[in-house]
Amino acid sequence: MKRRILPMLALVVLGLAQLPASAQDKPIRLVVPYAPGGPLDITARFLAERVKDTLGTVIIDNKPGAGGNIGTDAVAKAAPDGLTIGLAATATHAVNPWLFSKMPYNAATDFSPITQMVRVPNVLVMNANTAQKLNINSLQDLIAYAEANPGKLNYGSGGNGSAGHLAGELFKSRAGINALHVPFNGANPAQLALLSGQVDFNFDNLATAAVNIRAGKLKALAVTSIKRSPALPDVPAVAETLKGFAVDTWWGLVAPAGMPKDVVARLNKAFVTALNTPETHERFASLMAEPVPTTPEAFGALMKAELAKYESMVKASGARVD
Template sequence: MQRRHLLITTLALAASTAAFAQSAKPIRLIVPYAPGGPLDVTARALAEQVKDSLGTVIVENKPGAGGNIGSDYVAKATPDGSVIGLAAVATHAINPWLFSKMPYDAARDFAPITQMVRVPNVLVMNADTAARLKINTLADLIAYAKRNPGQLNYGSGGNGSAGHLAGEMFKQGAGVFAVHIPYNGANPAQLALVSGQVDFNIDNLASAAANIKAGKLKALAVTPAKRSPMLPGVPAMAETLKGFEVDTWWGLAAPAGTPKDVIDKLNTAFTAALKSPETQQRFAMLMAEPVPTTPEQFGQLMQRERARYEPVVKRSGAKVD
């Protein structure tokens, strides 16, 4: 009897130890872009915040092919919660229409966990150019472009980038034409704007804020539906162009087939971290607004955005392969 009790105790202890070891397995959070950018910084901030509830979360950067390499890695990972990744507007709403061959299906290969952030975009002009052309408002810019078709140009981080497509949406909504000049990344595009090589860009506020504050760039309008509390004095584009709305967003997703209880556990931990005062403070420094959601809400956002960007990408004619 004692031997049987000892065996049961030993087996129970072994099972408990195995369960603990399994639960202690680090989670790998894949960032499909290079280190140092806003997506990477916010991912690392959240990984630190959830260590008490989820254990160690290791952030790994797998950049390349516009984010497709890292996203494909997540799509093909074992669906057990050990590998999750960032799902962004580019990887999950724009790239499916931009690339003729995609290594993953953005609609079917992922299980949404939660949206993480929303970052306002802002239409900015070179400050000297704006002063020379007497452009102080978005309405002034539109009026000038209509009087001088093709005389203005705008830069972006590349064909099919979020900045390029936002510019195409602006041109269509305003009924104007401006020449698109693609650069090899967002930083070269911003340098071109600051140096006066291009007239305006639509950039995310996190990137443009320092040059706006320094007076090198003039902010004419933000692209969310309403004014941003981060730039309260700058009107929303929708105040001039009814219905205009563009946001940069990203969130977390796991491979499709990840069990619901695992998704729920991840959602609970990450949404709590997004609501914490420390996270809100850190994200505010990046001009990023934390947006904790249910998995269903994030999935619906990605679905809406894919449908919205399909005609925009096709109309722009942008292709990268």
């Protein structure tokens, strides 16, 4: 009996040794600090499928709440062993540290950057009927109208401290105009208010606004990226009128601080390869998102610069969450 068992065990051991490394690894948990179904979740799930041949199974773990802080904190406090990674976004790593009076993690020190994933411009949109009524056909027209009619314009956002609110306050400051901010409980109510004419303009996410722009319900005056978006090549950037103006939405992959460099490099290589495929570009384009694969160092530098940029923007807005 022993003579039969020993050769069988040898074959099993030999078979395991020939398996790819990814098949022997435990599943990787990718924490998405927002609810399922949004652009961040969709892109994370897409990439998880694209890297399974090199990294093995990647399980998406949605942990929404507190503006993204709950899920992000779970990543910060995980072991730096390569089995837990997460999404870092404009809100979680640039806005929230200045918006919330108490933070459970340190955005500057508690994470190891892996790669940026995506850049999505916001877009300044007006209700098309309002734009026609006020004879506003360009960003310059909007600024001129606001100068001639101080206090008559208002703009909506998804809430105090949201990307739309901060973009609006920066725009007002840089353009030297006045417009009343009207906060709503989320981006969808803010867009509905714009479509119904309750507010005059919004700074909306391009992925969200694109359908209504194409349908002629919203008029796109400018995108907030430093350059024009390939998705709307005929729409100028705000920076063409207000030099240096840039308020992009971005997100990428991070791990807990202290992760070994070779593990970071392995994760970076797998996800950058996936981000560079034509299939990824096509899928992300449907979300009006641009894949932005980078080195860990480049993504770390971006997060550091964005954290510094949003400090003054949040403070100028007066937004605060206690």
